[in-house]
Structure formats: structure tokens, C-alpha cells
Amino acid sequence: MKSTVISIAITVIMIGGVFMLVRSGSEQSGVLPADNVTVADGRQIVELRAKGGYLPEMSVAKAGMPTILRLETSGTFDCSSSVRIRGMDVSRSLPPSGTTDIDLGSPEPGTLRGSCGMGMYPFEIVFEK
């Protein structure tokens, strides 16, 4: 019983310690501008922030237009750094920090579903006519 209490105490201290230690760094806001889909020079760019999941999780974009998926990473070491898009055979590893462009071609109307390499962080882009 005693060792159980000690183990729990150590766990709590360790987790708390990590939170304290790293919280002191700047806390970035996880909010992207609502219009993460921009059009420039006839190309559509869908921006997502990849860290502990993908933000925004759902985006709406135009179909039938050359589209680039731009993934931003900053200190991303978790699962979201390996992106998979089903049906498009996309499987990319992102650098810990930086931006990565993935060419999506000119998508048909419909929903594009992607997730991280292990499947627990999903995202989707709805392409509308």
C-alpha cells in the first residue's frame, strides 16, 4: 500500500513538474484565423496548424481549383508530425518547425479526410462546388 502511494505521488510530481517546467515558455494560442483558406494567383491555399492535432479540424474550400495544403509546425514532435491523407496516398513527415506544402491537385467536390500517422488526430477539408 505504501509503495502504491509513493508511486502515485512520484507520478503526480513528475507530471506536474513537466507542466510547470514547460508552461513557463510562451503559450501559443491555438486559434487560427477563421479564414484559413486563401486564394492567390489562381491557387487555393488551405492552412493548418499541426501540433497535438490539426487546427482547424474542419475547413471548407472550393473544389476544382489547384489546391495546396500548407501545414505549419512549431515544436511539433507528436503524432501530428506524420500526416496521412486517405485516398490520395499522401504520407508525409513534417519538420519539427516550419511549413510544408502538399499539392492536392484540383480536388473533386467532396470531403478529404486525413489524420496523423497513428490515427488519433483527424482533420477534414470539405471541397464545395
Added chain:
Amino acid sequence: MKHVLHVHGMHCKACVLVIESELRENPKISSAHASLKGHSVEIQGEFGDMPLESIARELSRILLKHGYSLEVVRQIRGKKWGDFKVAVPAAIGFLAAFVLLQKAGIVNLVNAGTVTYGTAFLIGIIASLSTCMAVVGGLVLSMSATFAKEGDRVRPQILFHGGRLVSFFVLGGVIGAIGGAFTLNATAIFVLNLLIGAVMLVLGINLLDVFHFAKRFQLTTPKFISRHALGVSKLNHTLTPLLVGIATFFLPCGFTQSMQLYALATGGFSSGALTMLAFAVGTLPVLALISFSSFSIRNGVKAGIFFKTAGLVVMAFAAFNLINGFVVIGLIPPVFDF
């Protein structure tokens, strides 16, 4: 004279071999045949007119060091459903803490853009608390609890963690030196997920100690191999944890993979090796805590509760891995979203 004695504390295929080979070394015994199914051993030998109880007592002394005892009466294998009254809330509590940790955004705590050995260590700690815990932690828990149940507490754990640290150091150095990573494609990850999920599910069911049919699929080397191995059951308890420890380098875990990509970019054996080692050392405290939780359990009243809790947690992690595996290949829509 032929006698049949009941063996208490018999769990595994290897137990059969240990019991048989130990008993055969006794000069009084001419033959010994143990049965895992009946938890009994049939012995033939010259005991004069010793009563069965004394024979059992005498032979128990030989087997005690392995954790078995021989009795005249059959061991009552109570399923102890009452244990679940504690085990179910404990498992739910543990899983709730796990989910809460993910929801709290533990992975967002990494802010470093550049990786020093210090940050690699810190990332290791965070990784061990992230969803990677479902894979590596689940495997550690299922393995350590299974070995503890068979009476082997310390050595398999040390071999596992030792194998893990050494493989991260060596393989980290290799990818740093050759500049190529061992990245797995979607199919390989799916197969791995499926395999890990299945192994964990079976081990979890075994830990519950309710369904005895699953014993057949236990994590053991086949009898015909271990019979020819020198140390009878040693192979299973030595090689398995060591190999699993080494294999954790390749397990599907986002953190491990991005650290590998970083180690590869460092472009040298020592920097790659040290980065991966620092990461593995960071994961060690939590993993060691998981594996040594079964270490503190002696064969007491609490043991049943512990093994059932561990079984439930392992099964939940197995389901998590299997579901995520199906999500990645697009068979089912995403279920979890942390």
C-alpha cells in the same frame, strides 16, 4: 508406484518443463509427466511406504524456488469475481487520467524548435505520457504483469528497459550515420498495430484470469523449441523482454518517429545515438513506474486485484490501438480525437 499430485502455481507451458526436469533429477523418481491442463504431475518412483502427503512435502521443497508447490488436494481456482469490484473502478480511473492528460494538451508542452539532449529528454517524458503510452506503456504493462504472474518479477523488466535503451542508442547512431530512417509505410504500421493490439488483447484477457481458454495463446516459445534450449524456460523469460525492448524503436509512436527524423538530420553516429538515448531515458521514469508497479505485488490478496486492473487497462489500450489502426487505413471514420 504411480502417484498423481496437484501442482499449485502452474501457469505456463514452460512450467511443465521446469517441473518435469527438476523432478527427474530426484533419485527416487523414475519418470515425471506434468500437465498444464490438469495442473497436475504424474510421477513414478520408489518412495517405499511413504504417505502421499510426505511425498508431496518432500518434492515441494525442490520446486519451491520456482514458485510451485505439490499438494494432495486440487487447488481451488476461484475466479474471484469480487476482485472486479475494485479492479473496474481502478482501471476506469487510470484510463480517465490518461484521457484527461491528452485533453489537457500534454503534447503542446513541447515548445522547442531546436533539439538539444535536454529537450530530447523532456520530449521523452512527454511522449511517455502521451498516446504513445497506449502502445509502449500497454505493452510494458501487459508483459511485466504477465511475467510477474509467473513469478519472475525483476529480470524481465531490467532486460526490457536495458534492451530499449541500448537499441535506441545503437539504432539512433546508425540512422544518424547512414542518414536514412527506418520509416514504416502505412501498410507496415497497420500490420504492426494489428499485431500489437492482438498480443495485448490476449495478454489482457489472460491477466483477468477468468477465461482460461486464452491460455493457449500465451506469449511463450513453443515447447518443442524450449525443450531443446539449454535453460529450459530461460529462453522465454530472457529473449522475449529483450527483443520487445529492442523492437520498441520501431513501434508506431509519433514522438519516436519525429525524434528519429531529427537524429537522422544530425548526420553523425554519436549525435544521433545520444539524441535517441536522451529521448529513451526521458521515457524511462514513466515506463519503469508502469513495469515496476507489478514488482511490488507479492502473492497476496492485492495481487488478484492488480492483475485484473492491469488486464482491463491493457485490453482498453489494445482496443485503442486496433481502432486507430483501422482509422489510419480508412476502414472506419475517426473515433478518438484528443
